[in-house]
Amino acid sequence: MIRRIPQARDRGIPDATVARLPLYLRALNGMAERGTATVSSEDLALAAGVNSAKLRKDLSHLGSYGTRGVGYDVQYLIYQISRELGLTQDWAVAIVGVGNLGRALANYGGFASRGFRIAGLLDADPHVVGDRIAGLVVEHADELESVIKKRGVSIVVIATPATSAQQVCDRVIAAGVTSILNFAPVVLAVPDGVDVRKVDLSIELQILAFHEQRKANGGPIMAEEWPDGVVM
Amino acid sequence: MIRRIPQARDRGIPDATVARLPLYLRALNGMAERGTATVSSEDLALAAGVNSAKLRKDLSHLGSYGTRGVGYDVQYLIYQISRELGLTQDWAVAIVGVGNLGRALANYGGFASRGFRIAGLLDADPHVVGDRIAGLVVEHADELESVIKKRGVSIVVIATPATSAQQVCDRVIAAGVTSILNFAPVVLAVPDGVDVRKVDLSIELQILAFHEQRKANGGPIMAEEWPDGVVM
DNA sequence: GTGCCTTTGTGAAGCAATGCACAAAGTCGA
DNA sequence: TCGACTTTGTGCATTGCTTCACAAAGGCAC
Numbered sequence: 247m248i249r250r251i252p253q254a255r256d257r258g259i260p261d262a263t264v265a266r267l268p269l270y271l272r273a274l275n276g277m278a279e280r281g282t283a284t285v286s287s288e289d290l291a292l293a294a295g296v297n298s299a300k301l302r303k304d305l306s307h308l309g310s311y312g313t314r315g316v317g318y319d320v321q322y323l324i325y326q327i328s329r330e331l332g333l334t335q336d337w338a339v340a341i342v343g344v345g346n347l348g349r350a351l352a353n354y355g356g357f358a359s360r361g362f363r364i365a366g367l368l369d370a371d372p373h374v375v376g377d378r379i380a381g382l383v384v385e386h387a388d389e390l391e392s393v394i395k396k397r398g399v400s401i402v403v404i405a406t407p408a409t410s411a412q413q414v415c416d417r418v419i420a421a422g423v424t425s426i427l428n429f430a431p432v433v434l435a436v437p438d439g440v441d442v443r444k445v446d447l448s449i450e451l452q453i454l455a456f457h458e459q460r461k462a463n464g465g466p467i468m469a470e471e472w473p474d475g476v477v478m
Numbered sequence: 479m480i481r482r483i484p485q486a487r488d489r490g491i492p493d494a495t496v497a498r499l500p501l502y503l504r505a506l507n508g509m510a511e512r513g514t515a516t517v518s519s520e521d522l523a524l525a526a527g528v529n530s531a532k533l534r535k536d537l538s539h540l541g542s543y544g545t546r547g548v549g550y551d552v553q554y555l556i557y558q559i560s561r562e563l564g565l566t567q568d569w570a571v572a573i574v575g576v577g578n579l580g581r582a583l584a585n586y587g588g589f590a591s592r593g594f595r596i597a598g599l600l601d602a603d604p605h606v607v608g609d610r611i612a613g614l615v616v617e618h619a620d621e622l623e624s625v626i627k628k629r630g631v632s633i634v635v636i637a638t639p640a641t642s643a644q645q646v647c648d649r650v651i652a653a654g655v656t657s658i659l660n661f662a663p664v665v666l667a668v669p670d671g672v673d674v675r676k677v678d679l680s681i682e683l684q685i686l687a688f689h690e691q692r693k694a695n696g697g698p699i700m701a702e703e704w705p706d707g708v709v710m
Numbered sequence: 711g712t713g714c715c716t717t718t719g720t721g722a723a724g725c726a727a728t729g730c731a732c733a734a735a736g737t738c739g740a
Numbered sequence: 741t742c743g744a745c746t747t748t749g750t751g752c753a754t755t756g757c758t759t760c761a762c763a764a765a766g767g768c769a770c
Contacts, residue, residue, distance in 0.1 A: 260726075264685055295665040302749060313736065313737085447583065455565060494757060
């Protein structure tokens with residue numbers, strides 16, 4: 247059995263840490279805009295909404311970029327986190343499914359500001375194909391493979407109805423894409439080596455509802471039975 | 479030191495479990511539509527994309543609803559999970575910010591199908607106020623407090639620009655709301671007892687970019703220095 | 711009934727993430 | 741140069757989640 251020995255510069259960054267790096271980056275960018283030169287872990291943690299020990303441990307996974315007694319250089323840390331996240335390069339993104347959500351995504355400014363460039367908008371509906379959205383012309387979904395290959399698309403956003411999501415998913419994987427952001431309310435089946443991240447509005451609401459219900463009836467346990475008339 | 483003794487019907491369901499219940503529910507609904515009467519943990523786990531031991535442990539937190547040798551009754555389990563999540567009641571949701579994203583959310587069918595009813599659409603822009611979207615007329619953001627109180631809104635979705643999100647957040651909390659779904663790219667500061675869930679498209683893309691970069695340059699460590707010409 | 715087969719529910723082990731607390735490393739004023 | 745002060749980086753204990761593996765429970769055929 248092989249056990250990894252943690253190195254001084256261990257490249258295995260915990261998932262939980264990776265998920266928080268963009269948060270730190272955003273807070274740092276805000277500080278940079280306001281002209282802040284250095285920041286302590288305490289202040290940055292506050293801005294990012296985490297505890298300072300966690301922040302320091304997270305950053306320590308990237309390297310030793312702080313100065314004791316002073317804190318972190320804002321610009322330098324922005325650069326290091328950006329590099330670690332791969333934002334110093336340009337990522338071509340294609341959005342498949344140009345309904346309400348797809349349009350919202352295409353118009354969302356937050357993409358371009360980081361290294362993400364929308365390289366294609368595709369839809370299967372002939373009525374939508376040809377529309378101009380956020381400076382791009384919507385192409386037919388038949389072009390999916392060729393768009394991916396010609397424009398070097400490496401990340402695909404699926405914003406189609408649930409029924410076509412798996413099919414789109416299979417096609418983009420066959421075309422060589424290994425990073426997918428899925429907005430369709432389905433669990434996508436993908437081979438090993440393909441990363442899927444899921445954003446599901448309905449699930450988030452359901453989680454909120456659970457906690458809201460908890461708050462409402464704090465202690466009392468409700469009836470655990472079937473409603474009247476339902477036979478088991 | 480007081481240690482909680484786990485009860486047979488312990489009400490403290492782990493967060494990780496709560497987050498997966500909607501997934502199980504969706505898989506079960508699909509099975510119910512296809513007329514499946516009972517399902518084993520193995521099959522349900524497959525449909526939900528988790529491992530079967532985890533599924534069983536998750537369900538065991540709700541109670542003992544399976545039958546050994548047979549599996550789970552689909553309808554019964556749907557009911558129990560729905561009840562646990564609080565979906566057997568009706569939740570009034572208000573959406574603040576009717577830009578591209580707000581519109582997409584308003585038109586998203588997935589809400590109504592569960593117990594979520596959109597009870598209000600609000601925006602600060604006079605050009606948008608009065609528009610009819612998904613059967614509702616957009617009201618002015620000034621009406622926020624009155625809409626929340628009159629219509630019993632208990633969950634608010636914030637889909638405003640980042641700059642106004644905290645202000646909206648403060649107002650809805652003052653109006654008594656304790657569950658917020660935030661799409662604005664900011665960390666909202668809220669008092670204890672208020673639940674905020676965050677959906678951030680840009681963060682998801684950044685996480686994907688990290689893994690994509692990892693895959694691209696598998697082993698070789700890149701230069702760790704500043705780019706040429708940058709002075710520390 | 712009885713015995714075999716399937717599947718659940720759950721202890722227990724393993725693993726990952728969190729948070730504490732402090733030594734080490736640096737700054738800065740005198 | 742020195743000493744006081746600040747803040748990082750990290751070892752360690754703790755908590756929470758996941759996974760394994762199996763006894764217990766129930767169905768079903770005969």
